[in-house]
Amino acid sequence: MEKPVSTSPLGQTLAVSGVSHSYAGAQAVDDVNFVVPAGSIAAILGPSGCGKSTMLRIVCGLLRPGVGKVMIGDRDVTDVPARERKVGMVFQNYALFPHMTVAENIAYGLSGLPREERRERVAQMMSIVRLEPFANRLPRQMSGGQQQRVAVARALAPRPALLLLDEPFAALDRSLRADLQFEFVQLQRSLGITAIIVTHDQEEAQSVAEQLIVMNKGRVEQSGPPAELYDKPANLFVNGFVGHASLLKATVARADDGNGLLRLASGSQLAMPGPVGFVPTSDVVLAVRPEHVKLAASPTPGALLAKRVLSVPLGHLMVHDLLVEGATPVRAIADRASESAELPRDVFVSFALDRCRLFPAP
Amino acid sequence: MLEAHRPSDWAYRLFVYGVGGLAILFMVAPVAVGLAMSFTSGQTLKFPPDGFSLRWYQALLDPAQSAPIHTAISHSLQIAVLAVIGTVLLAAPAAYGVTRLKPAASAAVEPLMLAPLVLPSLVYGLAALIASGRAGLSPSFGLVVVGHIVVFGPLMYRACAAITQRLDPSLEEASALLGVSQFKTFLRVTLPLMLPGIFAGMFLVFMQSLDNVSVTLFLADPRTTVLPLRMFQMIEESLDVRVAAISGLLIGTVFLCLLVSWRVLEPRRQH
Numbered sequence: 001m002e003k004p005v006s007t008s009p010l011g012q013t014l015a016v017s018g019v020s021h022s023y024a025g026a027q028a029v030d031d032v033n034f035v036v037p038a039g040s041i042a043a044i045l046g047p048s049g050c051g052k053s054t055m056l057r058i059v060c061g062l063l064r065p066g067v068g069k070v071m072i073g074d075r076d077v078t079d080v081p082a083r084e085r086k087v088g089m090v091f092q093n094y095a096l097f098p099h100m101t102v103a104e105n106i107a108y109g110l111s112g113l114p115r116e117e118r119r120e121r122v123a124q125m126m127s128i129v130r131l132e133p134f135a136n137r138l139p140r141q142m143s144g145g146q147q148q149r150v151a152v153a154r155a156l157a158p159r160p161a162l163l164l165l166d167e168p169f170a171a172l173d174r175s176l177r178a179d180l181q182f183e184f185v186q187l188q189r190s191l192g193i194t195a196i197i198v199t200h201d202q203e204e205a206q207s208v209a210e211q212l213i214v215m216n217k218g219r220v221e222q223s224g225p226p227a228e229l230y231d232k233p234a235n236l237f238v239n240g241f242v243g244h245a246s247l248l249k250a251t252v253a254r255a256d257d258g259n260g261l262l263r264l265a266s267g268s269q270l271a272m273p274g275p276v277g278f279v280p281t282s283d284v285v286l287a288v289r290p291e292h293v294k295l296a297a298s299p300t301p302g303a304l305l306a307k308r309v310l311s312v313p314l315g316h317l318m319v320h321d322l323l324v325e326g327a328t329p330v331r332a333i334a335d336r337a338s339e340s341a342e343l344p345r346d347v348f349v350s351f352a353l354d355r356c357r358l359f360p361a362p
Numbered sequence: 363m364l365e366a367h368r369p370s371d372w373a374y375r376l377f378v379y380g381v382g383g384l385a386i387l388f389m390v391a392p393v394a395v396g397l398a399m400s401f402t403s404g405q406t407l408k409f410p411p412d413g414f415s416l417r418w419y420q421a422l423l424d425p426a427q428s429a430p431i432h433t434a435i436s437h438s439l440q441i442a443v444l445a446v447i448g449t450v451l452l453a454a455p456a457a458y459g460v461t462r463l464k465p466a467a468s469a470a471v472e473p474l475m476l477a478p479l480v481l482p483s484l485v486y487g488l489a490a491l492i493a494s495g496r497a498g499l500s501p502s503f504g505l506v507v508v509g510h511i512v513v514f515g516p517l518m519y520r521a522c523a524a525i526t527q528r529l530d531p532s533l534e535e536a537s538a539l540l541g542v543s544q545f546k547t548f549l550r551v552t553l554p555l556m557l558p559g560i561f562a563g564m565f566l567v568f569m570q571s572l573d574n575v576s577v578t579l580f581l582a583d584p585r586t587t588v589l590p591l592r593m594f595q596m597i598e599e600s601l602d603v604r605v606a607a608i609s610g611l612l613i614g615t616v617f618l619c620l621l622v623s624w625r626v627l628e629p630r631r632q633h
Contacts, residue, residue, distance in 0.1 A: 062539070082535070082542050083540075083543065099554045108537070109542065136456070
């Protein structure tokens with residue numbers, strides 16, 4: 001990090017197109033397409049069993065896809081076996097060789113180099129991940145965070161065009177995680193390597209990656225910068241997986257003149273500030289981010305009555321869990337500084353409807 | 363544990379220490395008796411020994427007096443060493459290979475691998491004699507070695523499988539992604555991790571082979587005398603004290619082997 005690595009080549013672009021794969025008839029990955037530009041970090045995000053690990057194995061070459069193409073730079077590597085692909089991988093359990101020291105682990109992939117160059121490269125990698133004092137330790141003598149750094153150094157030592165990380169922070173303490181994520185992003189930037197991180201933790205994905213690829217049931221639901229996915233989720237799944245959102249079931253009551261009208265299940269009506277994009281009587285779901293919910297102690301026009309179930313301070317924020325109209329759970333977040341007095345148990349809720357998203361009911 | 367004076371606790375202690383003590387007594391006492399008798403200065407095997415001397419060890423080592431014993435020892439050692447080599451070459455790779463099979467296949471193969479362990483070796487010896495006779499093979503030194511490899515192979519297999527079944531498959535994947543060939547991966551990663559199992563298996567096979575009577579009895583030709591059979595003959599003919607001296611040497615050797623394997627293997631196990 002402190003020392004720039006001048007000799008490292010820039011990372012290369014990864015392009016995955018039309019990749020499908022099935023295990024024994026079960027479709028694990030279905031027509032996946034994405035591009036990770038050279039030198040950037042992308043996160044493949046999704047619940048367990050969504051096909052993200054299968055995708056990672058296809059990219060690194062441990063698995064040959066049934067259909068589709070994998071390109072690294074301008075090289076088609078679909079038929080190139082893993083050991084010739086020059087792709088670095090950090091395994092979820094790090095997969096360090098337990099009988100080798102830290103230095104031996106890092107040198108493992110460098111057997112093609114002359115002895116002197118190999119020694120230099122190992123020293124360089126150890127200084128990059130700040131593990132010089134531990135060169136002769138065995139992996140089991142090191143903490144989880146240190147082991148993770150050894151795994152990163154070992155994967156980077158042969159100067160791969162691409163670095164893959166499978167849930168690299170999952171086994172670490174929460175407090176350590178943020179530090180290592182920050183360190184990793186700095187390292188990635190200074191090396192200019194292309195990195196793909198697989199995770200089920202959307203916070204981790206957002207804090208590390210420039211591009212999120214959200215997968216579900218073997219398909220890519222949406223990909224793009226984290227802010228875009230948060231502000232303009234393509235569907236309910238992405239909406240629920242990236243950030244928190246409360247869902248209100250509703251029916252479109254009026255859509256004819258530019259301003260739509262929604263009727264909630266309770267009978268209350270919500271006047272939308274613009275066209276809703278659904279024909280009247282369509283069943284829809286209104287997704288509301290917690291920061292778009294406003295609470296008031298006294299009624300305001302269009303506000304809904306809600307019961308405050310739980311209010312928890314979280315740093316400078318206050319998180320309210322509400323039951324709107326006695327039935328629908330809604331979460332609200334407000335700055336504690338702006339809440340002058342203790343709110344009553346029954347509050348009035350209004351939504352920043354111009355920021356909320358409407359989806360067809362599932 | 364907290365209430366040390368509860369009756370059940372006393373019963374528990376009595377049972378564990380009582381039975382444990384008896385087991386140690388029954389196993390160690392005869393060994394101690396045999397060892398004590400080997401140092402007698404008298405003419406015959408008896409306990410307590412008449413006096414202390416090393417004369418029977420001297421007689422045992424003297425080539426003029428004990429040439430047939432030396433031949434038997436040499437045969438036994440050769441058979442044991444060849445059996446160890448054979449099981450290392452056959453059973454250890456099998457233990458590695460089974461972990462790469464699909465679960466259903468390995469579940470089917472495993473009982474076959476372990477079958478010789480549950481079959482009485484006497485039955486196997488007889489069956490092997492008849493079968494090899496049918497195949498036109500007469501009892502020989504080579505047949506004994508093959509028999510030992512078959513019967514003691516499972517010991518090596520078990521010792522190695524205990525390790526290979528716990529090997530993390532991502533280690534080999536990590537090696538492949540670092541550009542290392544499958545064969546070099548085996549030499550640099552898998553084999554070193556399997557070594558403690560191989561050493562343990564070598565020790566077990568060596569001791570069992572050295573000790574075996576039943577397989578050798580059926581498969582050896584008359585010229586292939588082995589140590590246990592020779593000792594049995596000597597006891598039958600006369601109460602030869604050299605038998606006790608051989609026992610003493612064996613006990614000493616085993617003790618040394620155990621000591622060495624502790625020193626060599628234990629630090630690895632703590633990985």
